[in-house]
Amino acid sequence: MSLIGKYLAGWRFRTSTPSLTVGDEVNVFVHRYDEHAGDGDGATPAAAAATEAETDAETAAESTGVGVADIGDTRLYVEGAGPEHVDVQLRVRITEFDESTATGRGEFVAVVGESSYAG
Amino acid sequence: MNEDDPAAETEELTGNLQDSSEGPTIDFYGGRGMSAVPILFFIVWAIFQTAFLRISSERGLVLGILIGLIAGMFFVKGSWRGYASTIFEGMTQPVAVTAIVAWVWAGMFAETLQAGQFVGGLLWFAEAAGVTGTLVPAITFVLAALLATGIGTGYGTTIAFVSLFFPAGLVLGANPVLLFGAILSGAIFGDNLAPVSDTTIVSAVTQDSDIGGVVASRFKYAIVAAVVAILGYIAAGSVMPGADIVADAGDILSDESNPVGLIHLLSMGVVIITAVSGRHIVEAISWGIVVAVGANLVLGLAPAGEMLTFEAPNNAPGADLLGGLPIVETFEPAPDTSAAVTGSLVEGAAGFFTLSILVLFIIAAAQIMIRGGAFQAVLDWSLKWLATSVRRAELVMVGSAALINATITINTAAEVAIGPYISKVGERFNINGYRRANILDAQTSALGYIFPWSGGVLVGYTTMQELPADFEFFTDAMVINPIDVVPYVFHGWVLVAVFVLAAITGFGREYTIDRESTEVSRV
Numbered sequence: 209m210s211l212i213g214k215y216l217a218g219w220r221f222r223t224s225t226p227s228l229t230v231g232d233e234v235n236v237f238v239h240r241y242d243e244h245a246g247d248g249d250g251a252t253p254a255a256a257a258a259t260e261a262e263t264d265a266e267t268a269a270e271s272t273g274v275g276v277a278d279i280g281d282t283r284l285y286v287e288g289a290g291p292e293h294v295d296v297q298l299r300v301r302i303t304e305f306d307e308s309t310a311t312g313r314g315e316f317v318a319v320v321g322e323s324s325y326a327g
Numbered sequence: 328m329n330e331d332d333p334a335a336e337t338e339e340l341t342g343n344l345q346d347s348s349e350g351p352t353i354d355f356y357g358g359r360g361m362s363a364v365p366i367l368f369f370i371v372w373a374i375f376q377t378a379f380l381r382i383s384s385e386r387g388l389v390l391g392i393l394i395g396l397i398a399g400m401f402f403v404k405g406s407w408r409g410y411a412s413t414i415f416e417g418m419t420q421p422v423a424v425t426a427i428v429a430w431v432w433a434g435m436f437a438e439t440l441q442a443g444q445f446v447g448g449l450l451w452f453a454e455a456a457g458v459t460g461t462l463v464p465a466i467t468f469v470l471a472a473l474l475a476t477g478i479g480t481g482y483g484t485t486i487a488f489v490s491l492f493f494p495a496g497l498v499l500g501a502n503p504v505l506l507f508g509a510i511l512s513g514a515i516f517g518d519n520l521a522p523v524s525d526t527t528i529v530s531a532v533t534q535d536s537d538i539g540g541v542v543a544s545r546f547k548y549a550i551v552a553a554v555v556a557i558l559g560y561i562a563a564g565s566v567m568p569g570a571d572i573v574a575d576a577g578d579i580l581s582d583e584s585n586p587v588g589l590i591h592l593l594s595m596g597v598v599i600i601t602a603v604s605g606r607h608i609v610e611a612i613s614w615g616i617v618v619a620v621g622a623n624l625v626l627g628l629a630p631a632g633e634m635l636t637f638e639a640p641n642n643a644p645g646a647d648l649l650g651g652l653p654i655v656e657t658f659e660p661a662p663d664t665s666a667a668v669t670g671s672l673v674e675g676a677a678g679f680f681t682l683s684i685l686v687l688f689i690i691a692a693a694q695i696m697i698r699g700g701a702f703q704a705v706l707d708w709s710l711k712w713l714a715t716s717v718r719r720a721e722l723v724m725v726g727s728a729a730l731i732n733a734t735i736t737i738n739t740a741a742e743v744a745i746g747p748y749i750s751k752v753g754e755r756f757n758i759n760g761y762r763r764a765n766i767l768d769a770q771t772s773a774l775g776y777i778f779p780w781s782g783g784v785l786v787g788y789t790t791m792q793e794l795p796a797d798f799e800f801f802t803d804a805m806v807i808n809p810i811d812v813v814p815y816v817f818h819g820w821v822l823v824a825v826f827v828l829a830a831i832t833g834f835g836r837e838y839t840i841d842r843e844s845t846e847v848s849r850v
Contacts, residue, residue, distance in 0.1 A: 209842075211604055214543035218761075222836035224717045234840040237754045279757040279838050280717040295754070297839070324422070324535045324750040325697060 224280045225310035228302045235299050235320050236284060238275035241291040274313075281310060288316030297321035353413060353699045354404040361402045362699020365692035366744060368395030373735045378780040385681040388740060392688040399695060410695065417694025418687045422746075425532045426525075426686060430679040432612040433523035436598065437478040438675030439619045440591045443628040446487045448588025449474055453492070454580045461564035463501035464509040465557050467492055468818065471510050472553065475517020477595035479524035481776060482786045484514045489790040491583055494798050497805070498576040500569035507787060507807050508815025509560055511776040514783055515819045518738075519772035520549045522602040523612060525682070525739045526775075530768035533746030534753070536760035536844035539602035539611065541768075544761040547835055548769060552825045556818040563815070574800045587626050594619040605845070616672075632656070635670040682739060689743045697747070706751050717756040721766065721830035724749050728770035729823060737782050738775030742767060759837045760844030769826050773819035779809035 209217065228234065275289025275298070286293075286300050299320045305312035355361035372391030376382050396414060403410045417423075449470045458466045467488065475484040488510040496506045518524050522542045531541040598615035602608055623629040631653040639646055641657040643666075649655045658664055696702045714720035728745050735741035746767065753763035776783035788809050794801045814820075829835050 211543075211600065214540060214603055215546050217842060218544055218835045218837050219547055220834075222833040222838070222841070224833060226838055226840065228840075235843060236757050236839060239755050277757065278717075278755065279840055280836075281756075323754055324533065325693075325747045 222280075225282045226280055227307060227310075228279070228282065228284065228305040228312045228314075230302050230305055233299055233301050233317060234279075234314075235297055236277040236279060236286075237295065237297050237323065238277045238286055238289055238293050239295065240276040241273055241289065241294050242276055242285075243273040243291075275316070283311045285311075285313045286316050287313065293319070295323045297323075353409050353695070355402045355699055356404055357402060359700030359704055361701070362399070362696050363701035363705075364402055365392065365395035365399040365695055366689075368398050369689065369692060370731075370735065370744070373737070373740065377735065377737065377782070381780060381785060383737060383782050383785055385685055385737060385740075388737060389681065389685045389688065392685065392692055396688065396692060396695070399692075409698075413694050413698050414691040416698075417691035420690055420694070422532050423687050423690040423743075426529050426743075427679070427683040429528040429532070429538065429608050429612075430525050430683065431676045432609055432616075433479050433525065433528065434675035434677075434679045435672045436523055436594075436612050436615045436619060436675065437480055437483065438671035438678070439616060439623065439629075439634055440478050440594060441483065441487070442633045442671040443591055443594075443619055443623040444585045444588035445477060445591040446474060446491070446588065447583050447585035448591065450491060450495075450580050451584035451586040452589065453495075454577065454584055455586075458499070460500040460569060462561065463496045463499050464505045464564045465560040467496055467501070467506060468509040468513045468516075468553075468556060468560055471513020472516035472818075473513075473592075475514050475524075476521045476599075477517070477591060479517065479521035479527070481514030481518035481524075481772070481783050484517060485510055485776075485783055485787040486790050488513070489787045490793075490797075491579065493791065494794055494801055495576045495579040497570040498572050498574045498579065498800070502564065502567040503570050503805060504807055504811050505560065505563055505567050505815050507791075507812045508817060511783055511787060511812065511816045512556055512560075512818030515772045515776045515816070515822065516549060516553055518775070518783075519768055519822065520545060522598055522608065523615070524772075525679070526742055526768050526771045528608070529686075529739055529742045529746065530764040530771065531760075533743070534750055534760040534764040534767065534844070536764050537605070538608045539605055540844055541761055541764045542599065543603045544835075544837075545765040545768065548765060548822065548825050548829065552818055552821040555821045559817040559821070563817075570805070572800050574798075579798070585628075587628060590622045590626060590628070591619060594622060629671070633670060635672050636668070638667045638669060640664075640666055685740060686743050689740060693744065693747055702747065702751075706748065709752065710755060714752050714755070717758070717836075718830060718833075720752050720756050721758070721836070722827070724752055724763070724766045725770060725823070725826050725830055728767050729774055732771050732774035733778060733781075738771045741775075742771040757839045759839045759842060761842070762835065762837045764844075765835070766826055766830075769822050773816075773822045777813055777816045777819045779813070784809045784812065 275286035275293050277284045277286055289298060297320050299317040300314035301317050302312055302314045369392045373388055376387050400407050400410050453470060471484050471488050475481050493506060497503055518526050521527055522538050528538060531538045594615050597618050598611050601614055602611035635654050637655045639657050640660040646657045650657045709723060714723045731745045732738050732741045749763055749767045775781050791806050795803050
């Protein structure tokens with residue numbers, strides 16, 4: 209970013225529910241691991257594992273839980289994240305996003321950073 | 328690292344993370360909340376010492392945190408070894424070391440600018456501009472802000488401006504309380520925005536952000552608040568009666584004024600531009616030091632000896648040989664003399680030594696709180712009951728930073744103590760490092776110069792008490808009671824208000840998905 213660009217960045221009113229674009233990769237801190245959250249829609253893990261997208265990409269063991277990240281008040285469920293990724297920054301590929309509920313899903317790509325204060 | 332193999336990269340990083348986050352957990356009698364004893368003891372000590380007794384001594388605070396660390400040990404279940412090891416673990420965290428390195432560099436730069444008559448340059452400008460009456464507070468705010476942005480120390484700015492601008496401004500017809508408020512406001516502006524400010528440095532490194540990026544990103548909040556503050560000083564200056572003093576402002580200013588001192592706008596610009604361009608802060612300030620020292624020598628603003636002098640006894644082995652150098656002075660040994668190394672470079676660096684030790688121990692106490700579980704308990708509680716949305720989370724960050732800075736006089740110490748909490752609450756909502764650093768530092772800077780027990784106000788008040796001895800017209804009755812200035816520190820109040828509004832409206836908010844801050848390079 210240019211020198212001027214750095215000064216001009218952020219001169220706007222940013223929404224509390226930012227949108228995510230399917231196919232993009234974003235870096236987010238995961239704050240929780242839901243062991244039986246499935247799609248985040250309250251369905252059972254078995255139901256979650258039954259969708260085609262998930263069965264293609266994951267093993268049954270991986271589909272039993274998801275990492276949960278909040279970008280503002282937008283909720284992102286991260287498939288493939290484990291309990292060891294809580295408070296860790298992950299690169300996530302967005303696979304679904306529902307604008308009306310500000311909820312999305314994504315796939316774990318890589319660990320990219322850690323929290324400022326470990327413990 | 329093999330970029331073609333994300334899995335290998337992930338495994339390596341995950342392994343490193345587990346290594347770094349694993350550590351002993353410490354059990355305390357009375358539950359995990361008792362691990363907050365060292366920090367809480369320190370906060371109570373700091374309030375007792377600075378707010379009730381008005382002693383803004385960093386050495387006293389060092390003792391406070393040391394006793395706090397000892398007190399906490401008595402609540403540990405079983406062996407104390409883990410507790411003791413955690414103190415070391417905390418003190419060796421990169422965050423503390425990075426801040427200390429940047430402070431020491433910034434200290435050398437700031438003192439060298441002052442030795443080079445930067446204040447004299449600003450005085451000359453004020454005199455040449457011929458401002459009188461209602462506009463004096465507004466102009467004083469702008470010039471104080473400029474000095475504070477250059478030297479990064481609000482305290483230094485307050486001392487310089489109360490010593491010279493304050494009496495001169497009164498003679499020019501400014502309202503005394505408003506003028507003092509304008510000086511404190513300028514100090515806040517620089518403390519908040521300068522890349523060489525101790526609070527700027529702490530805000531950046533505790534939030535994993537590069538200092539140049541932090542400065543550029545906080546410009547928008549600072550400038551919005553400053554414009555409102557300037558308008559406020561113009562409006563208030565036109566309705567509040569000025570001091571009725573018969574004296575010549577020129578007499579006060581002329582002795583010190585020197586247009587050449589304005590060259591240090593260049594030294595200051597070099598640091599700001601190189602830091603914001605993404606250069607390492609040590610590199611950026613080093614360039615600033617080179618330019619400032621060069622300008623001082625070439626333009627005759629300060630002799631070499633003012634920046635560095637070896638004061639040696641004349642019986643030292645090399646005294647005869649080296650005594651002729653401009654940076655060596657010799658003296659006859661006597662019981663009341665002692666050898667020393669002095670000058671702006673030394674004093675500037677040494678000015679941060681005590682604060683550096685203090686910060687190491689505060690970080691150690693914070694680590695005890697993390698390993699003992701109290702930090703997580705506070706975090707869990709506030710995320711469950713207070714920070715339930717991003718808007719509320721930012722308001723919690725503003726409120727908690729403001730509260731701790733309103734209660735602890737030495738704002739840098741308060742900022743270090745609250746830094747981890749701000750970081751965790753912000754990470755929870757993926758608020759990026761720049762935004763977190765800006766929320767943290769605005770409250771730290773503003774609240775450090777408003778209340779009667781604030782360090783900045785005390786420094787100004789102490790300096791003002793010297794004025795009757797220096798100026799005939801200045802009577803003891805003209806010394807301003809610190810409580811009176813509280814409403815008139817416009818920039819401080821507006822800056823806090825800007826952040827409350829920014830949290831509510833989302834102005835300036837940035838998420839990690841928008842832009843990631845670059846961590847300050849440490850290796």
